[in-house]
Amino acid sequence: xxxxxxxxxxxxxxxxxxxxxxxxxxxxxxxxxxxxxxxxxxxxxxxxxxxxxxxxxxxxxxxxxxxxxxxxxxxxxxxxxxxxxxxxxxxxxxxxxxxxxxxxxxxxxxxxxxxxxxxxxxxxxxxxxxxxxxxxxxxxxxxxxxxxxxxxxxxxxxxxxxxxxxxxxxxxxxxxxxxxxxxxxxxxxxxxxxxxxxxxxxxxxxxxxxxxxxxxxxxxxxxxxxxxxxxxxxxxxxxxxxxxxxxxxxxxxxxxxxxxxxxxxxxxxxxxxxxxxxxxxxxxxxxxxxxxxxxxxxxxxxxxxxxxxxxxxxxxxxxxxxxxxxxxxxxxxxxxxxxxxxxxxxxxxxxxxxxxxxxxxxxxxxxxxxxxxxxxxxxxxxxxxxxxxxxxxxxxxxxxxxxxxxxxxxxxxxxxxxxxxxxxxxxxxxxxxxxxxxxxxxxxxxxxxxxxxxxxxxxxxxxxxxxxxxxxxxxxxxxxxxxxxxxxx
Numbered sequence: 001x002x003x004x005x006x007x008x009x010x011x012x013x014x015x016x017x018x019x020x021x022x023x024x025x026x027x028x029x030x031x032x033x034x035x036x037x038x039x040x041x042x043x044x045x046x047x048x049x050x051x052x053x054x055x056x057x058x059x060x061x062x063x064x065x066x067x068x069x070x071x072x073x074x075x076x077x078x079x080x081x082x083x084x085x086x087x088x089x090x091x092x093x094x095x096x097x098x099x100x101x102x103x104x105x106x107x108x109x110x111x112x113x114x115x116x117x118x119x120x121x122x123x124x125x126x127x128x129x130x131x132x133x134x135x136x137x138x139x140x141x142x143x144x145x146x147x148x149x150x151x152x153x154x155x156x157x158x159x160x161x162x163x164x165x166x167x168x169x170x171x172x173x174x175x176x177x178x179x180x181x182x183x184x185x186x187x188x189x190x191x192x193x194x195x196x197x198x199x200x201x202x203x204x205x206x207x208x209x210x211x212x213x214x215x216x217x218x219x220x221x222x223x224x225x226x227x228x229x230x231x232x233x234x235x236x237x238x239x240x241x242x243x244x245x246x247x248x249x250x251x252x253x254x255x256x257x258x259x260x261x262x263x264x265x266x267x268x269x270x271x272x273x274x275x276x277x278x279x280x281x282x283x284x285x286x287x288x289x290x291x292x293x294x295x296x297x298x299x300x301x302x303x304x305x306x307x308x309x310x311x312x313x314x315x316x317x318x319x320x321x322x323x324x325x326x327x328x329x330x331x332x333x334x335x336x337x338x339x340x341x342x343x344x345x346x347x348x349x350x351x352x353x354x355x356x357x358x359x360x361x362x363x364x365x366x367x368x369x370x371x372x373x374x375x376x377x378x379x380x381x382x383x384x385x386x387x388x389x390x391x392x393x394x395x396x397x398x399x400x401x402x403x404x405x406x407x408x409x410x411x412x413x414x415x416x417x418x419x420x421x422x423x424x425x426x427x428x429x430x431x432x433x434x435x436x437x438x439x440x441x442x443x444x445x446x447x448x449x450x451x452x453x454x455x456x457x458x459x460x461x462x463x464x465x466x467x468x469x470x471x472x473x474x475x476x477x478x479x480x481x482x483x484x485x486x487x488x489x
Contacts, residue, residue: 009034011461019063023070030318030460036060036076041087047371055086060099067108075121078128082183085131099136106132106144113151119289120173123159126151127180134191149195152184164209165265168287170228170292171217172315175235178210182244189248204250211245211252214238216260216269217278219303225278226301226312226458227267228285229292233459260366266358270370270394275304275485277399279392281360281374284344284352284410291350295342296333297358297376298390302399304440305487308418309433311466315459320349329458331414336403336478338386338411343378354381361389370394384409391464399481408476415443415469415480419456421465425449431469440487445471446479455472 005015009031016022022035038060040046064071071080084102089092098336109128114121128150132146159167159177166174185203188196218238219224224230237242245252261268266282279300284293294312302310313332317324328346330337337343345353356378364371373388387406392399403413415435417423421440424432431443431451443449454468471478 007035011459018295022060022064028317028319029070032070033073033076036064036071036084037079037467038087039079041083043213046087047090047352057087057098058145061097066270067102068453071109072105074109074112074114074125077105078121078124081105081109081128082131085135089135101140102132103136104267105143106136107140110144110147115398119168119286119291120177122151123155123177123180126155127184129134130184130196131187134193134196136339144208145193145195148203149199153199153202156181156202160206161264162209162212162340163262163264164206164211165262165267166210166472167286168289168292169265169267170230171214171224171226172230172235174210174214174217175224175238175241178207178214179208179236179241181210181245182241182248182250185248185250186244207250208246210244211250212255213262213265214241215252216255217267219278219301219307219308219328220276220306221303221308223366226314227278227280227282227296229297229458230295231315231457237398241467252330259363259370261360262365263360266360268360268363268372270392272368272370272394273396274487275393276398277302277392279372279374281351281355281358281372281376287355288409290344290352290355293344293346293352293355294328294333295330295344295346295356295378296335297343297356297378298374298388299333299335300392301334302482304363307435307440307487309421309440311416311456313455313456314459316460318349318465324349332414332416336388336390336405336411336413338379338388338405339384340410340411341382342381342387343376345382354378368396398481399484399485401478401480401482403473403478403480405476407475410472410474411478413445413469413471413473413478415471416454417469418429419464419466424471425451438487439484441485442481442483443479444483446475446477447471448477 005017007014008372012031054234088098113125128146129148133141133148146432161167188200222239223232259270268279270277277300278295299312313327330342344355356376358376360374362373372392379386386409389404390400422434425430428448429445431449450470452468455463456464456466457463
């Protein structure tokens with residue numbers, strides 16, 4: 001039977017039996033953070049677990065003294081406060097002890113706003129202050145609300161690009177921040193606080209653009225693509241985000257047509273009869289905030305019908321392990337490494353040294369065909385210095401990929417297959433990709449094709465065996481063809 005001591009986050013189970021378990025040294029930091037978030041209070045069926053939630057709140061207050069442990073760090077405070085406000089606001093009567101704890105937490109948060117981290121952390125801080133300030137009465141609630149709103153409006157201008165993308169260029173974090181913005185819009189409409197209502201024109205305008213961008217970056221299976229730090233199961237699902245927007249009567253435009261190019265963020269989507277391609281010609285993110293960046297410049301993901309076929313490797317963990325670094329490296333993505341180097345120098349958990357700057361050089365659309373050409377200078381900043389240019393020629397039943405280097409150097413095109421598909425080697429330079437005996441496509445190349453074992457990481461805490469293609473070349477040019485693409489959607 002489920003007990004208050006039994007919890008599961010990031011696909012890893014744990015128990016909370018003693019006060020020390022809230023800060024257990026053997027648990028990963030992110031797992032412990034999730035323990036302090038209280039996300040289940042905001043679940044759709046939360047009312048069914050009222051007693052459990054009440055007991056867990058009581059347990060947190062009694063076992064987490066002020067300013068001690070993970071729960072009093074600003075990011076967990078921020079997420080927990082929003083969840084507690086939403087939970088308390090639907091109860092018949094607010095418990096004074098809970099209100100006092102929320103005020104205490106908010107005051108602590110005010111003293112340690114995450115200006116040193118910025119990005120999604122600072123936005124979460126601002127959201128929490130806004131929620132608590134709008135909900136609590138008296139004391140310094142007005143000051144909390146004013147600070148939250150001011151910070152939100154400053155960060156919205158900074159963090160959302162003109163095409164609607166969140167500036168950290170992670171589809172997963174885009175989902176998180178967009179959901180935050182929708183909840184703030186909801187708060188304004190529900191509370192009818194004048195201070196919040198005045199913000200609605202700005203907030204709704206940004207949300208509509210962000211909704212459109214999201215529709216361009218998800219796969220036909222309805223889930224998020226894996227560029228930079230991205231994973232399924234952390235943010236709300238895209239269909240939940242769109243449903244929430246509709247509930248708020250936020251009319252938004254979904255992407256349509258054969259080609260959508262998000263110029264400010266640097267992602268393009270090609271949609272033809274049988275398949276779709278999402279192409280990354282973006283920078284790694286803001287120069288001052290590359291923590292969630294991967295060395296994935298000029299990578300792509302491809303779905304045939306509603307099935308993902310070519311995938312980046314995803315993200316299964318944070319921290320500073322070698323596995324974390326490996327998942328961020330160029331070889332974990334569908335792009336080209338040169339001389340064993342990464343397009344951007346990712347290191348430790350959230351650091352990038354010299355990084356690639358990308359440019360979309362051509363974008364041509366004709367009847368039933370699209371051509372994209374992009375380049376980056378990541379290897380020009382290293383030694384040996386070389387420019388990588390990639391051309392995608394997409395027609396109804398094929399994608400021709402031409403990789404061009406400005407010098408003849410040892411290079412390798414890495415191409416990762418979704419674990420649900422099978423691969424059969426037809427010859428030294430040709431493969432067949434199948435699913436349940438259905439031929440999805442053929443892959444041919446100007447150089448020999450090698451198959452290797454690898455892993456795919458669709459969620460935190462998950463590593464699934466898959467196949468990886470490696471095509472080595474030394475003459476500065478590689479031509480790879482994905483042909484006979486066909487699948488009924």
